[in-house]
Structure formats: structure tokens, C-alpha cells
Amino acid sequence: MLAPRSGKRFPTPLFSHQAPLAMRHHYFLLPTLLVLSWLTTACAPSFYVDLKPVRPSNLFVEGREQARAFTADSVEVRLSFVCFEASRMVFEAVYRNPTRGQRLVVAPAKFAYQPRRTEPAPLAAPTRRPRPAPGAAVSATVAAAAAAQLLPALPAQPVAAFDPEPEITALQAAAERAAAKANRFDWLGAALAITSVAVDVASIGKRETPSQAQSRDALHDAVVTYQVASTANKIGHAIAADALHLRALNLQDYALRKVTLEPGQQVRGFVYFPRFDAADTVRVLAPVPGGSLPLDFVQTHTRR
Structure with a gap:
């Protein structure tokens, strides 16, 4: 967007032979740079980001494929990707407690996940941008290079999920x-x-x-x-x-909230994580008694 004009009058006509040469070059150069900047941004491809289980399970809920894992005593955890929010990504978790005498405490604040990349991030913006075809799925590194952007660093340690209780309050x-x-x-x-x-x-x-x-x-x-x-x-x-x-x-109705599952009971609800588009894979660590279960997802970047 062009800067607003000031009320100051120039002592000579802007493009007359009397105006200094440097001034004339400046006023020709500024619109050209703005147009080139706009064209660079407008021509940059955009990508649709999605998550799906690394290993197909053929288990679906409301059209979403679920990743599934079990504990040694047959406690079942299913996880499916729901959607992206502005700064979060939302999963739905399902816990089933088929044990005969063991209670299971499910706490959303105990969830964590680790984003990873399949290719190293470049240290500088590429001189030549790749041009993926529409519909092509590429890595986060290629998607960033196509948009002439640098990838942010990913967290080295697992990132905790949001606890819904403080947010509800x-x-x-x-x-x-x-x-x-x-x-x-x-x-x-x-x-x-x-x-x-x-x-x-x-x-x-x-x-x-x-x-x-x-x-x-x-x-x-x-x-x-x-x-x-x-x-x-x-x-x-x-x-x-x-x-x-x-x-x-x-949040009260849909978020997974801390609950104790008696034998034979199950619970489902949404789990919220910080959003990292610059990752290629996501390993979600679902809390279970004595540790956590890993559920792996691939994050695809598809050219629109």
C-alpha cells in the first residue's frame, strides 16, 4: 500500500528538467519496487496442510482416520486429527478401559507431541524457488522454499497440550x-x-x-x-x-477433560496443541498408566 501524500510542496515540478536527477530516479524506483514486491508475494504458491496417521488403520470416525495403540493390559487409545485453528491444532482422543479391575485416569494436560522434519531446513532463502504442480504433496522444506520463506526452528523437547481447565475458567x-x-x-x-x-x-x-x-x-x-x-x-x-x-x-462440551474411567468405561474429547506447520511428522504421546503411547502422524503440504 502506498504511503499517504504529505501536504509539503516541492520547490520544482516533480519530473521537470529542473528536478535533481537522483530525485527523479527515486520516484521512478519506488513504484517499481512496490509492484515487484506485490508480484513476488502474489505469485508465491499456497499450500493446504493436513494430518493423517502414518500407518493406515482403516478405522474412521466422522470421516477422520484414527491412529490406534494399546497398552500391555489392553487399554485402547485412538487419535484422529480434527482441524487447525489460528494457532492450534485439534485432535480427538478416544480412551477405552476394558480391564476388569483397574481404574484409568485420563488427563489432557499430560498429552504431548514432538514435531519433526524429514529434510533439514536451509540456513538461507533459496535463490531458485521450486514450483510444485497443483495437487502435489511436498515436504515443509520444499513448501517454504516455494514461498521464499525460512523455516522456524522446531522445539527440541515434546510440547505439552493445553490444559482446558484454566482456559475455561x-x-x-x-x-x-x-x-x-x-x-x-x-x-x-x-x-x-x-x-x-x-x-x-x-x-x-x-x-x-x-x-x-x-x-x-x-x-x-x-x-x-x-x-x-x-x-x-x-x-x-x-x-x-x-x-x-x-x-x-x-470447551466444556467438546474438550477432553480430566476423568477417571472405571473398568468397561470409555471417554472421547478434543485435545489442543500449539500449531507447527513447519513439520513433516508429528508424534503424539498419549498418557497411559506408567508412561505414554506414541501415535504417529504425517503432516502433508499440498499445493493448492
């Missing part, structure tokens, strides 16, 4: 604060309205000067403007309160 508190602001009585608005009415009453039966009438009209306009802004502000707080409350309800 924070969302509920934020929703309550926003609702309180939406329902708060506007004392200033009331005072302005009373003042305006009082001025109107005081003017009854009196001959006003043009200046007094103009001041009274200005007060009316100020009251109306303030009331419109105040109402819009209250509506904004009410909408925010509803959105926060809905997000809290969604």
Missing part, C-alpha cells in the same frame, strides 16, 4: 466482566440527558438569543451522539460476552 470470568459492562448503568449518559431536559425546561417562556439557542442545540446533539456511542459500546460488550460464553461452553 478464564473465558467464564472474561464473559462475566463483558456482561457486567454491557449491563452497567450509564450515569454520565443519565446526567447529560437530565441536564438537556433541564435546559429545555428553563428555556420555556423565555426569549432566547441566537447564541443561547445554538448552545442548547449543541447540547442536544452531544447527548444524542453520546447515547449512540454508549449504546454501541454496550452492544459490543454484550456480543463479546456471548462469544466468550460460547467458547467456554464449547
Whole structure:
């Protein structure tokens, strides 16, 4: 986007023979660089990122393929990729406890995962960008090179999943604060309205000067403007309160929350991880008694 023009006048016409040569070159060069920059960005290919189990299981839930693993005592864990959010990726976990006398505690905060790459990341942007064909699946390194981007470093240690409980509590508190602001009585608005009415009453039966009438009209306009802004502000707080409350309800209903499974019981729910698009594989570590079960996923980058 071009910078806004200033109000400063140049002492000579911009492209006249009297303008300095360096100035003329500068004003020809700037639009050219902007256009080239836009063309470079616009021509960069985009990629669709998806996750699927490394080993096909032929087990599906709502169209999503599940990875499956068992403990030594036959506790079953299934995991499927649901979707990407702005900064998170969402999996659905299913736990089944078929044991006869063992309780199983499932805690989402105990989940972790390790993102990896199949190719080393270059230390500098490539001089020649690859051009994958539409529909071609490539590695994270190739996808970054096609977009002329450098890959960020991946974490060396497993990354913990988000614990939904603190987030649910924070969302509920934020929703309550926003609702309180939406329902708060506007004392200033009331005072302005009373003042305006009082001025109107005081003017009854009196001959006003043009200046007094103009001041009274200005007060009316100020009251109306303030009331419109105040109402819009209250509506904004009410909408925010509803959105926060809905997000809290969604987490309560869909997120996997800490639970104890008695023998013969099962549970399912969403598990949330930080998003790393610059990975080729993801190993999710699902917590089980005495350790964790690895469930491997491949992260594909498909040219749109």
C-alpha cells in the first residue's frame, strides 16, 4: 500500500528538467519496487496442510482416520486429527478401559507431541524457488522454499497440550466482566440527558438569543451522539460476552477433560496443541498408566 501524500510542496515540478536527477530516479524506483514486491508475494504458491496417521488403520470416525495403540493390559487409545485453528491444532482422543479391575485416569494436560522434519531446513532463502504442480504433496522444506520463506526452528523437547481447565475458567470470568459492562448503568449518559431536559425546561417562556439557542442545540446533539456511542459500546460488550460464553461452553462440551474411567468405561474429547506447520511428522504421546503411547502422524503440504 502506498504511503499517504504529505501536504509539503516541492520547490520544482516533480519530473521537470529542473528536478535533481537522483530525485527523479527515486520516484521512478519506488513504484517499481512496490509492484515487484506485490508480484513476488502474489505469485508465491499456497499450500493446504493436513494430518493423517502414518500407518493406515482403516478405522474412521466422522470421516477422520484414527491412529490406534494399546497398552500391555489392553487399554485402547485412538487419535484422529480434527482441524487447525489460528494457532492450534485439534485432535480427538478416544480412551477405552476394558480391564476388569483397574481404574484409568485420563488427563489432557499430560498429552504431548514432538514435531519433526524429514529434510533439514536451509540456513538461507533459496535463490531458485521450486514450483510444485497443483495437487502435489511436498515436504515443509520444499513448501517454504516455494514461498521464499525460512523455516522456524522446531522445539527440541515434546510440547505439552493445553490444559482446558484454566482456559475455561478464564473465558467464564472474561464473559462475566463483558456482561457486567454491557449491563452497567450509564450515569454520565443519565446526567447529560437530565441536564438537556433541564435546559429545555428553563428555556420555556423565555426569549432566547441566537447564541443561547445554538448552545442548547449543541447540547442536544452531544447527548444524542453520546447515547449512540454508549449504546454501541454496550452492544459490543454484550456480543463479546456471548462469544466468550460460547467458547467456554464449547470447551466444556467438546474438550477432553480430566476423568477417571472405571473398568468397561470409555471417554472421547478434543485435545489442543500449539500449531507447527513447519513439520513433516508429528508424534503424539498419549498418557497411559506408567508412561505414554506414541501415535504417529504425517503432516502433508499440498499445493493448492
